[in-house]
Amino acid sequence: MARIELLQGTLDMLILRTLVLGPLHGHAIATTIERNSSDILQVDHGSLYPALHRLERQGVITADWGTSENNRRARFYRLTAAGRKRLRVESSRWEQFVGAVTRIMRPAEEG
Amino acid sequence: MSRRYEEGDLDDEVASHLEIETQENIERGMAPEEARYAALRKFGSVALTKELCREARGLASLDRLRQDFRFAVRLFLRTPAFTAAAILSIALGIGVATSLFSVVDTILFRPLPYAAPDRLVALSLQNPTLNLGFDDLPISAGVLRQWRRETATLEQLAEYKPNAIVLTGGAHPERVIALRAAASLFPLLGVKPALGRTYTAEEDQPGRDDVVVIGDTLWKRRFGADPSVIGRTVVLEGRKCTIIGVMPPGFHFPGAGEMPGVFDAFTRPEIWIPLALSPAEAADFANLNHFAVARLRRGAGPGEARAELTAAIERIVRESNDLPPGWNATVVPLADKVAGGVRTGILLLFGAVGLLLAITCANVASLLLSRAARRRGEMGIRLSLGASRLRLLRQVLSESLLLGICGGVGGVAVAYTMVRLLPVAIPPGALPRMGEISIDGRVLAFSLGLTILTALLFGIAPALQCVRAPVGAAVKTGGRSGEGAVGVRTRQALVVGSLAVTLVLLTGAVLLARSFVAVIRTPGGFEPDNLLTANLPMAPGKYGNWRVRIHHVREIVRRCENVPGVQAAGVIDLLPLTGENNISNVTAEGVPVVDRRRPPVAEFRGVTPGYFRAMGIPLKRGRLFNGRDTGDSPPVGIISETAARRLWSGIANPVGRRFKRGEDPKAPWVEIVGIVGDVRSSGLETEPRPQIYRPYEQDSRMEVALAVRFAPGARELPPAIRNAIWSIDKDQPVEHVLPMREVVAESVAGRRFRMLIFGLFGGIAVLLASVGLYGVVSYTVALRTHEIGLRMAVGATSAAILGRVLNEAARLALLGGVLGLAGAYAATRFLSAFLYGVSATDRTAFAIACGLLLIVVLAASWIPARRAAQTDPVAALRCE
Numbered sequence: 001m002a003r004i005e006l007l008q009g010t011l012d013m014l015i016l017r018t019l020v021l022g023p024l025h026g027h028a029i030a031t032t033i034e035r036n037s038s039d040i041l042q043v044d045h046g047s048l049y050p051a052l053h054r055l056e057r058q059g060v061i062t063a064d065w066g067t068s069e070n071n072r073r074a075r076f077y078r079l080t081a082a083g084r085k086r087l088r089v090e091s092s093r094w095e096q097f098v099g100a101v102t103r104i105m106r107p108a109e110e111g
Numbered sequence: 112m113s114r115r116y117e118e119g120d121l122d123d124e125v126a127s128h129l130e131i132e133t134q135e136n137i138e139r140g141m142a143p144e145e146a147r148y149a150a151l152r153k154f155g156s157v158a159l160t161k162e163l164c165r166e167a168r169g170l171a172s173l174d175r176l177r178q179d180f181r182f183a184v185r186l187f188l189r190t191p192a193f194t195a196a197a198i199l200s201i202a203l204g205i206g207v208a209t210s211l212f213s214v215v216d217t218i219l220f221r222p223l224p225y226a227a228p229d230r231l232v233a234l235s236l237q238n239p240t241l242n243l244g245f246d247d248l249p250i251s252a253g254v255l256r257q258w259r260r261e262t263a264t265l266e267q268l269a270e271y272k273p274n275a276i277v278l279t280g281g282a283h284p285e286r287v288i289a290l291r292a293a294a295s296l297f298p299l300l301g302v303k304p305a306l307g308r309t310y311t312a313e314e315d316q317p318g319r320d321d322v323v324v325i326g327d328t329l330w331k332r333r334f335g336a337d338p339s340v341i342g343r344t345v346v347l348e349g350r351k352c353t354i355i356g357v358m359p360p361g362f363h364f365p366g367a368g369e370m371p372g373v374f375d376a377f378t379r380p381e382i383w384i385p386l387a388l389s390p391a392e393a394a395d396f397a398n399l400n401h402f403a404v405a406r407l408r409r410g411a412g413p414g415e416a417r418a419e420l421t422a423a424i425e426r427i428v429r430e431s432n433d434l435p436p437g438w439n440a441t442v443v444p445l446a447d448k449v450a451g452g453v454r455t456g457i458l459l460l461f462g463a464v465g466l467l468l469a470i471t472c473a474n475v476a477s478l479l480l481s482r483a484a485r486r487r488g489e490m491g492i493r494l495s496l497g498a499s500r501l502r503l504l505r506q507v508l509s510e511s512l513l514l515g516i517c518g519g520v521g522g523v524a525v526a527y528t529m530v531r532l533l534p535v536a537i538p539p540g541a542l543p544r545m546g547e548i549s550i551d552g553r554v555l556a557f558s559l560g561l562t563i564l565t566a567l568l569f570g571i572a573p574a575l576q577c578v579r580a581p582v583g584a585a586v587k588t589g590g591r592s593g594e595g596a597v598g599v600r601t602r603q604a605l606v607v608g609s610l611a612v613t614l615v616l617l618t619g620a621v622l623l624a625r626s627f628v629a630v631i632r633t634p635g636g637f638e639p640d641n642l643l644t645a646n647l648p649m650a651p652g653k654y655g656n657w658r659v660r661i662h663h664v665r666e667i668v669r670r671c672e673n674v675p676g677v678q679a680a681g682v683i684d685l686l687p688l689t690g691e692n693n694i695s696n697v698t699a700e701g702v703p704v705v706d707r708r709r710p711p712v713a714e715f716r717g718v719t720p721g722y723f724r725a726m727g728i729p730l731k732r733g734r735l736f737n738g739r740d741t742g743d744s745p746p747v748g749i750i751s752e753t754a755a756r757r758l759w760s761g762i763a764n765p766v767g768r769r770f771k772r773g774e775d776p777k778a779p780w781v782e783i784v785g786i787v788g789d790v791r792s793s794g795l796e797t798e799p800r801p802q803i804y805r806p807y808e809q810d811s812r813m814e815v816a817l818a819v820r821f822a823p824g825a826r827e828l829p830p831a832i833r834n835a836i837w838s839i840d841k842d843q844p845v846e847h848v849l850p851m852r853e854v855v856a857e858s859v860a861g862r863r864f865r866m867l868i869f870g871l872f873g874g875i876a877v878l879l880a881s882v883g884l885y886g887v888v889s890y891t892v893a894l895r896t897h898e899i900g901l902r903m904a905v906g907a908t909s910a911a912i913l914g915r916v917l918n919e920a921a922r923l924a925l926l927g928g929v930l931g932l933a934g935a936y937a938a939t940r941f942l943s944a945f946l947y948g949v950s951a952t953d954r955t956a957f958a959i960a961c962g963l964l965l966i967v968v969l970a971a972s973w974i975p976a977r978r979a980a981q982t983d984p985v986a987a988l989r990c991e
Binding site for chain 1: 120123124125127128130131132134135153154155156157159160163164166167168
């Protein structure tokens with residue numbers, strides 16, 4: 001299956017979703033997304049960090065330095081309360097979006 | 112909370128990510144190198160990511176600005192010489208401009224420190240028909256009284272009259288400048304005393320006027336700032352008076368500028384005394400000896416007041432016979448009167464400073480451009496990595512802003528120092544309201560605005576450079592070649608501009624210098640060397656009686672003549688070149704008045720017989736005064752050559768003819784006994800007016816000046832003279848003991864100051880322009896190192912290379928010179944009011960200025976030219 005590139009807004013939402021279960025460092029976030037999508041979604045590692053920093057500036061995630069599994073120094077990101085709220089909003093909007101597009105693409109089901 | 116995210120953190124984070132990925136790749140079975148390579152490939156461009164992260168972190172604009180500034184600071188610290196040079200030049204330019212602005216602001220813009228200053232006007236008279244040569248005549252008390260009674264446009268009026276009085280009692284007699292003022296002056300100006308009170312209208316009458324108000328400087332100097340000074344008595348001219356009030360510091364009404372010619376450098380009123388006019392004096396229409404300030408009624412304009420006052424005085428002319436016709440009242444806003452004389456001069460200086468600042472900006476812009484050219488490579492790479500041009504532009508501009516701000520702060524320090532030094536540098540009295548000049552909020556705001564403006568001005572060029580940086584080319588060549596061309600053109604243009612502006616300033620300075628020399632070289636009609644002068648004010652209490660006075664003066668002259676080393680001594684009531692005057696109409700017997708509208712006038716002086724010899728004024732015809740011309744002998748007079756020519760024109764030898772002062776038929780005729788050479792008593796620049804001398808014994812005034820000619824090499828003269836005078840009267844003030852040369856120098860102090868300031872500006876401009884030229888020429892030489900090496904390799908001599916470089920510099924200079932000449936031609940007309948003996952387009956001055964510029968250009972381009980000529984061709988060819 002071809003790997004599909006992610007749009008920026010979608011990447012933001014996925015990052016937030018990934019962090020729900022707990023803090024992760026940047027590399028782990030990327031691999032989690034890829035793994036959970038069965039490798040369909042391709043995360044450009046280079047654009048991950050700008051996205052992370054943008055989200056950090058917006059205050060929906062915060063970060064602290066820590067040690068990774070293999071004893072390397074890494075920066076761990078964590079959801080904030082604002083981040084949870086944002087995730088809820090984005091999720092519902094996404095579902096509406098997907099629902100609407102699906103209805104258009106498969107009009108037969110309407111009838 | 113997390114600490115600030117630093118640039119280093121970003122590096123760490125990315126490195127950490129790559130390590131983790133590499134590790135995973137190794138665990139998947141790749142070789143370490145391959146693992147790393149795969150990780151990098153998956154990541155994409157590290158540099159781009161970092162750039163995007165920086166963008167994404169966005170940071171508030173303030174944070175971004177902080178980052179830019181920190182970056183700029185590091186950059187500037189790496190090149191301390193450049194930074195210091197740039198900041199210093201900016202500080203100098205802004206500092207000088209700011210100080211001048213504070214002067215301009217105080218004198219021209221700030222309202223006078225009195226109540227409702229916009230309605231305050233100065234009143235004076237003019238009468239073109241009287242040919243007195245002045246436009247601003249004082250007013251008589253009678254006219255003022257009438258004006259006060261009859262006019263509706265004036266809400267309040269206060270008359271005053273300057274006076275020099277002698278304060279005795281206490282340590283030493285002191286002559287202070289006093290103002291006899293109507294009681295209404297203080298409420299009119301709205302200034303309250305710092306201690307005590309001012310006098311009332313009841314006290315402003317003869318007999319009840321033994322009260323005085325003293326000024327702050329007198330209070331500090333003579334009374335040690337003692338707060339219990341109220342109620343103390345002082346002896347004024349032999350009369351006991353009580354001090355009832357002390358005025359606040361800075362109150363000097365009228366100060367310099369408000370009565371030019373009467374109050375000057377050394378004279379500002381320190382004590383205010385009731386005018387106390389007797390009924391006879393108050394009704395006197397004919398003697399013009401009062402000044403007046405008034406407040407207009409709300410809604411009335413100076414024009415209305417002028418019409419009303421002129422009509423009133425015309426009524427007086429009709430109804431009484433005391434005044435000739437033809438008067439116009441002059442009503443001028445007080446602020447204009449104060450500022451008027453110096454307005455042009457100050458604005459001119461301001462313009463010159465503006466030019467100087469422009470050269471400074473050009474220089475700094477040029478320096479920044481050379482750096483921008485070197486950073487083209489860096490810029491190009493960043494652009495190709497996706498950094499927005501806006502980002503780069505912002506960074507370059509913030510560098511310029513930082514430089515500007517540092518320069519601006521330095522400039523405020525410079526301005527502060529300059530304003531502190533003003534009272535020392537400027538001849539006192541040359542500028543009105545000098546005590547008020549300070550660095551206040553308005554001035555600081557101006558400084559800030561100017562700083563930002565200059566930062567933008569010199570920041571634009573390098574900013575444009577980086578915005579237009581071609582991306583591809585820079586990256587390919589690693590940023591070296593091609594960087595020169597565009598930047599160099601702009602820099603050359605800037606240098607040409609600086610040279611042009613410098614030439615304009617130089618021309619101005621040379622013109623002023625030539626004027627000054629012309630004035631100084633003008634013979635005054637006397638011999639200024641080996642001549643000592645002193646002021647001898649006499650207390651009316653002691654010397655009110657004219658016989659006592661004459662005897663006193665005679666004794667003084669006799670004792671001075673006996674001092675060893677003295678060749679001649681004489682006394683005159685008004686020394687030449689000291690500003691005061693005594694002018695009257697002259698009726699020449701038997702000479703019909705040619706033009707009724709221009710009756711003859713002359714300057715009158717009272718002198719002792721030895722005066723002419725002491726001053727070195729030549730006798731042309733007839734005789735000088737001698738011991739036989741006393742107060743009881745027939746009235747005699749000596750006239751000047753101009754008087755003979757103008758008043759007795761057509762008569763070959765006026766000696767023996769008679770004249771009288773004024774037109775009173777009862778006044779006695781005076782016989783002319785001699786003709787002497789002209790003396791430029793009003794100023795070296797002013798054509799001598801007709802002068803008439805009378806023996807002091809026949810026309811004695813209360814204040815005289817001593818002139819003593821001594822043998823060259825005579826020493827310790829001043830103390831000997833003082834002792835001689837004090838041996839007659841130990842309370843006789845002997846003031847301003849100065850060689851005549853210094854009196855002459857003081858009379859041209861204003862002109863000298865202007866010349867020096869312009870010279871200073873010209874010098875600074877020359878310095879700045881030559882630094883700019885040096886920079887550009889060195890730069891082009893460095894760029895062309897390879898080419899020079901090539902030329903030398905194929906046979907060009909050192910001299911030829913030298914010639915080429917000088918040639919290029921000369922082309923810039925020529926262009927700048929031509930522009931400068933055109934600019935000077937247009938601009939020097941603004942100087943014409945200050946020129947003497949030279950026209951604004953004086954060829955010699957222009958030639959001198961061009962010559963100076965040429966020397967400077969040669970000097971500035973010599974060093975880089977020599978360096979070019981000494982290039983080692985082998986090394987040059989190797990360098991790319």
